[in-house]
Amino acid sequence: MKAQPIEIEQGMVQCPNCGGGHLHQTEVMVHQRYGEDSNGVETRVSQDNGIARRQLAADDPRFEGRRDDVAVRLTCEQCLHHSRLIVMQHKGQTHVYMRLEE
Numbered sequence: 001m002k003a004q005p006i007e008i009e010q011g012m013v014q015c016p017n018c019g020g021g022h023l024h025q026t027e028v029m030v031h032q033r034y035g036e037d038s039n040g041v042e043t044r045v046s047q048d049n050g051i052a053r054r055q056l057a058a059d060d061p062r063f064e065g066r067r068d069d070v071a072v073r074l075t076c077e078q079c080l081h082h083s084r085l086i087v088m089q090h091k092g093q094t095h096v097y098m099r100l101e102e
């Protein structure tokens with residue numbers, strides 16, 4: 001998956017694959033570490049599966065960075081690709097970007 005700068009036009013997030021503006025939210029994933037670079041927990045919320053939690057090792061690739069992140073999984077109505085709108089803490093700053101799922 002590649003991270004891309006977020007594209008916001010008049011407050012609307014666009015698909016990083018085709019630029020379409022009709023995205024459907026399908027799942028929310030929260031990754032929280034107990035400390036910087038430490039292990040932590042993932043909480044996933046979706047209509048189909050409800051709420052699920054699991055422990056994550058410190059090197060789990062689900063973590064976006066060294067701290068916490070929130071990812072909203074989106075499905076594009078036009079090209080059907082999945083992407084993620086990600087809010088991630090990095091060195092005290094908060095970054096927002098899109099990541100296209102492969």
Ligand SMILES: [Zn+2]
Pocket residue numbers: 015016017018019020076077078079080081
């Ligand atoms: Zn698309």
